[in-house]
Amino acid sequence: MMKNQHLTKFNASALALPALALCTAAMLSACGGGGADNAAEAPVVLHAAPLATGSTTLVLDPGTLPAEDAQRMAQPSFHMAPIELAAPDDHADSATAPVHAQAVPTEFRHLSTRRLTMQALQGRQMEAPRGQSQQAVAAPAATASVVATYTPAQVRAAYGLPTLPAAGSALTAAQAAQLGAGQTIYILDAQHDPNVAAELAAFNTKFSLPACTTKSIAPTAGLPLAAASTGGCELAVVYSTASGAMTSTQPAYDAGWASEIALDVQWAHATAPLARIVLIETADASYNNLLGGAKLAKAMGPGIVSMSFGGAESSGTTSSDSVFAAPGMTYLAATGDSGAGVSWPAVAPHVLAVGGTTLHYSGSGLRSEVAWSGTGGGVSLYTATPSYQTNAVPGMGTPARRTVADVAFNADPSSGQYVAMIAPGSGTVRWGSVGGTSLSTPQWAGLIAVANATRALNGKAALGAPHAALYGGIAAVPGTYASAFADITAGSDGSCAACTAKTGYDQLTGLGTPNVSSLLSTLSGLTIAAAPQVGSASIQGTVGTALTFTVSTVAANPVGYALTGAPSGMSITSAGVVGWAAPVAGTYAVTVTAKDSKTGLSGQGVYTVVIAPLSAPVLTSGTISGKVGVALSFSAAASSANPVTYALSGAPSGMTISTAGLVSWAKPVAGVYTVIVTARDSKTGLSGQAKYTVQLTNGGPVITAAAMTGVAGKPMTGLITVVDNGASSVSITISGVPLGMMFQSSGLSVMPYWSAPVAGSYQLKVVVTDNAGGSAQLTIPVTVASR
Incomplete structure (x- = not known):
């Protein structure tokens, strides 16, 4: 046995991989111990980076849909042949066995295969008779009287996936990587399948696939998730909200979506048997809720997101494109099962759009395929041509806009693949021959998981959006393209000019179907040249x-x-x-x-x-009121990007303006004045003006007098002063005057005189009026003390 070889048991509990220790050394200066050398070190002069003069506004993209698009409903993209299959043999090594063929009952041959469920088949309650579909192109039905159905081992052999090791055998790290160890596949679907774990267990048992441990993820769990185990498959089921959060509210059951879920989980696992599978179930199939599930996968990431559903594209659906772009994340979606046409989210530029073929494989030699008549594909009406779709790719030409599909895999329900189904409340496993681009999508998700695991083993980053690698790194290189892909050159999905498969890229099957061994070998060592x-x-x-x-x-x-x-x-x-x-x-x-x-x-x-453009200083006009003789000031400061100078026009004598825009007038004179303030930008020379209406009115009389005090028998005097700016005549009335007191006036001053005061307290009430109607009054206390 080779030494130092890391082993794990197939289907065992752990893969022993060496831990990586990351050490960071911090090199610090002036920390002591440097001796005299430290003193000789020159100081480091740091210079700040120049500042940009332009301000930057970024428009953040939350990836939300317009209201009308948010409420659109998507449909699962599966087909089931109208026959319940006999249980497959308990035979793991079926790779070389002839494909199982089973006759379709005559009475069922007219039935549509689109979204046909086992419950409807059993109850003969079909979703739609053949030819009565509301879709533009009729769904393919069981066109032959016999349906061929492939096992996981046969599919792996047909496409060149490595043979599954015997149960219990030891795996090297490389072998584990070829089974997707350490990777996470997110299955995004609507509604709820209560028996998904039991169906997967039955599928695994029947085909000797590794068992999956059921794990629980709490709605309050921190994200992103811990790295997936490298030692075995795990299955977890979570419920998502439209905002991309987890919830404990279980979605309602739906037979069609439950069939889709069973199909997606089982065939993603069959392709990457050691990958972790996280099933994300949304409350319903609205675009908004499904987009929330995609956001949740991104938060849980990194990993591969399989989306086996679709609906009509619109100008509004392009607003969600950013949701499907994230480092370390790969998004895949079915192109649809109604023939030629474009569907969302497959059309998004960061989503790998997966089309479908009809597979023929005898158990040995090369497989043969033609484009499946039901596969979707076409040119978007709204999404711009992505950088990876260029005329360097054979058959690509110069597309007008985003063109789908990108790749393909078996999808015809007449060349279907086994799926285990258990009805609610039942423990009976029933087997269907299922197809649709719903089948091709999770298998491509499994292939990406295997590629990422192999790349990780080689020290390379995950593929992320794989378009640049598939188109530029493989399809644009002739020898590599021929080795990694089987070019599908026959078959049609409609009557349009581009509805027939051809050499090189075509809308039905994209670049073609994978020759997995060669494709993985190329992807595992490919340095992906991403555009800036x-x-x-x-x-x-x-x-x-x-x-x-x-x-x-x-x-x-x-x-x-x-x-x-x-x-x-x-x-x-x-x-x-x-x-x-x-x-x-x-x-x-x-x-x-x-x-x-x-x-x-x-x-x-x-x-x-x-x-x-340059803007002149801005001033605000206004009306200013003041009183005659009372110093006046107001601000006329301008709003300007640069310093300004001020000037007044129409101002009365004595009015000035400061460099700060403060207007002052020490001795206002009665009148109404229109004053223009001009502010001139000192840098640009542009000027702005404002008009101020200054109203100066007479303020009315003001009386000033001090209290009078004296002693009985001794003469006493006082002084009453009146100020009344602007008045032409003023009169004064004094009441409450004790006998013997006299008054002498001079200008606007009055002097009370009492030659022989009598002891007591008195109140002089002074009232002043002027010719402008102004008035004022004041009470003057007079106190005479006894001798």
Whole structure:
């Protein structure tokens, strides 16, 4: 036996892999122990990076659907032949055995296979008679009197997957990787299948596949999930909300979706038997809820998400594209089972769209396939052509927009594959021959899981979105393409010009079906040349201020930049810094292209540059009120990006304005004045004005007097002063005067005089009126003490 070989038991509990210890050494200066050398070290002078002059606005993409699209309903993409199969033999080594053939009862041959369930078949309550489908293309029914059904071992042999080791045998790390060890496959479906674990157990037992341990994930569990076990399959079921969270609320049962769930789980497991499977069930089949399930998978990630459902695309469904783009995540979706046509989410540019074929395999030699008549495929009406779909791919041409399918696998229910089904409340396992692009999708998910496991063993990152690898790394390389894919060149799914399979890429089967051994060998060592990713943003600047900003670019290698649609004078440096010395007012859509210097791949982003015109200082007009003779001041400060100078016009004598925009008048004179304040920008020369109406009115008389005190028999005096600015005549009335007191006036002053005061307390009430109707009054206390 080889030494230092890491082994695990097939179907055992663990795969012993060496732990990786990550050590980080922190190198610190001036920490002591440096002796005299430390003193000689020159200080490090740090210089701050220059600041961009343009402000950046990023539009975040939550990946939400418009209301009308959120409520659309998707349909599962499975077909079942109208026959309940006899239970397959308990025979693990069926790879070379003839495919099972079973006659379809005559009375069932007219039935549609689309979304046919075992319950409906048993009750002879069919979903739709053949030819009465509401779809544009009639669903294929059991066109032959005999249905062929393949076992997992036969499918593995036909497509070149490695033979399953005998139960209990020891596996090397490489062998475990070929079975998807350490990877997670998310099965995203609507509604609920209460017997999914029991169905999978029956399937595993019948075909000698590794058993799966059922695991529970609490709705409150922290995300992302812990890494998947490398020693065996695990099955977990979670329920998702439209927001992408987990919930404890179990969805309602639906026979059609339960059939879809059974199919997806069993054949993802048959393809990657050691991968962890997380079944995500949504409350219903609305786009909004299914998108929430995709968001939950992303939060749980990394992993592969299998979506065997679809519905109509629209201009609104493109708003969800960002949900299917995440590092370490692969999303796959069925292209549909109604013939030529495009469906969501398969059409999304980051989703691998899986079409279908009709398989013929005798148990030895090469398989043969034609495009299945029910497979979907076509050109999107709304999604732009992705960078990976170029004329470098044979047969691709120059597509007008995103074109599906990308790849294919067996999908015809007449060349179907076994699925175990258990009705609610029953323990009886029934077997169906199931197909549809629902069948091809989870098997491709399993292949990606195996590829990722093998890449991980080789120290390479997960494929993520595999399009660049499949199109650019394989299909664009003639010898590699012929080895990794079987090119499907026959079969049709409609009557359109592009509805027939052909050499190279076609809409029915994409690049073709996988020659798995060669495909995995290529993918396991492939360094994926990803195009640079250039961000998009809105940049705000101002006329007269030089504009600078940095383009956001993610690239594996150095890139060169180019600008398209840039205004005169705008340029970009090799570091991705855009500059414009003298911006001109306007809005500009500038496309930034970053080209990888090694791979030649390019990425683009659009920067919307908005240059605001120069604006004059802004002042606010108003009405100012004051009183004659009372010092007046008010602020006329302007709003401006630069310092300003102020000037007054129409101002009365004595009114001034400060450098801060404060208007002052020490001795206001009665009247109404229209004063114009002009503020001039010291940098741009632009001026702004405001009109102030200044109203100065007579304030009325003001009386000032102190209390009078004296001693009986001794003369006493006082002083009453009146101020009444602007008045032409003033009169004063004094009441409460003790006998003997006299008054002498001079201007606006009155002097009380009492030559022989009498002891007591008195109150002089003084009332002053003027010709303008103003008045004032004051009470003056007079206190005379006895001798």
